[in-house]
Amino acid sequence: MLSSQKQAPKMKIKQHVSLFPYNTFGINHMASFFVEVSDVEDLKKALLWAKENKHEILIIGGGSNILLTQDFKGLVILIKLLGVEILKEDQDEVFVKVGAGENWHAFVMQSIEKGWCGIENLSLIPGTVGASPMQNIGAYGVEIKEVFYELEALNRESLELETFNKTECQFGYRESIFKNKAKGKYIISSVTFRLSKNPTLNTEYGIIKETLKEMGIQEVTVRDVSKAVIKIRESKLPNPAEIGNAGSFFKNPTISQESFEALKKQYSNIPGYVQKNGVKVPAAWLIENSGWKGKRFGNIGVHQKQPLVLVNYGQGEGKEIVELAKKIQSSVKEKFDILLMPEVNFV
Known part of the structure; x- marks a missing residue:
């Protein structure tokens, strides 16, 4: 019960929740309060509730870029904003809007299935779509900024949705405005990508070429590049489910x-x-x-x-x-x- 707190919104705010399942380091610290949000309206309600009750907020997506060092005394908000929507497309490209809570690797796989190109080198990166522009994720010669079109983010003070284009995001190496000037001011709710239907394969970085050769692939496709990247990552990086x-x-x-x-x-x-x-x-x-x-x-x-x-x-x-x-x-x-x-x- 939240008897000592002001009226909670209809979504379920839980008390004393272990964050063990929500961080890939597998650290077992507790959250005083915890809520999953599946739409922007619930997100606004959660932010208002935290503000009224004077609680700090921690936003979690896939939990793959945090290290918990202590119990969190405020409200942890797990972003579960889902959905993949084609905004427009022609014979050359597609603009696709993706909910911040979607699993990144699952979206990459879905894109490859549909013949959308540009993010195959980013296969098997852990985390959610919402985190991808925050730190301009990159691997094997490709960064998010190359396929990024715009994003929507909720202003934590005004509770208004704002749109950021590529320039406004101020992308750098593993950087964006959301890790610097705007840190803690916004929560990303969706990201729109501009993906190609005419692949320009990037196989020059790292050992992708050698891996493709080892796999016996001569006529390289987008799917093959993804498979090679997955093979390389699995050979070098531990699976968070195991370690x-x-x-x-x-x-x-x-x-x-x-x-x-x-x-x-x-x-x-x-x-x-x-x-x-x-x-x-x-x-x-x-x-x-x-x-x-x-x-x-x-x-x-x-x-x-x-x-x-x-x-x-x-x-x-x-x-x-x-x-x-x-x-x-x-x-x-x-x-x-x-x-x-x-x-x-x-x-």
Whole structure:
């Protein structure tokens, strides 16, 4: 019962709910209050209820980009806004509006089934559609901004829906306005993508080409690229259903050309990818060459195949993972003078 609280909306606000099933790290912290919302009106009601009762709010989608470090004393809102709607299409492209609560990988698979192209390189990325523009998800040479058209987001103060185009989202590397200037001000409710019907396949990044060759594929299709990406990801990344993790824990840092050349003299095998603003160095290489790959500390550790992934083997605490992340940052900074920044949000 919510006897000490003001009148709750009709949707079911639960008390003292374990967040274990709602975060891919598998951390067992509690939410004082918890609600699932399946439409924008319920979302507004939940926000109003939290405001009237002076509760903090935590928005969760797929829970694949958060690290819980303590119980959450406010209201956790699980976004279940669903739906896939074609807004317009012609022989060359389709504009498709997708609810923020839709599973990202399921949407990628659905797009491939329908012959829509542009997101096949982003197969098997965990999380929901609503989170995809928030951090401009990317993999194997493709980023969301390349297929993004617009999104709708609820202003948490005015409770009005606002539309953001690509420019207004201010996309950067794993960045958008929703992680910076507008952090905590909006809740994304839907995303509209502009997908092609005439595939331009991107197989140059990483080992996609070699994987396709290993698979014996010569006439490459969109579906084949997706299969290759899935095969690569499954070979390197642990399944959160088996080992708690949030995928890549750190961003790949970009350093100046001058700094990269200096490091190259010391470490001739250091990889680097030239960008407009410098050279991107793989964080996984930096972590591995600082001696962390495969290290285990009780219930937590660094994954043995992919050092960019921190894992919870079971019964691990979020605070333990934070401490491990800090030690890795310190170690990499000391050896390479590069500060790694987390991709994961600490709660």
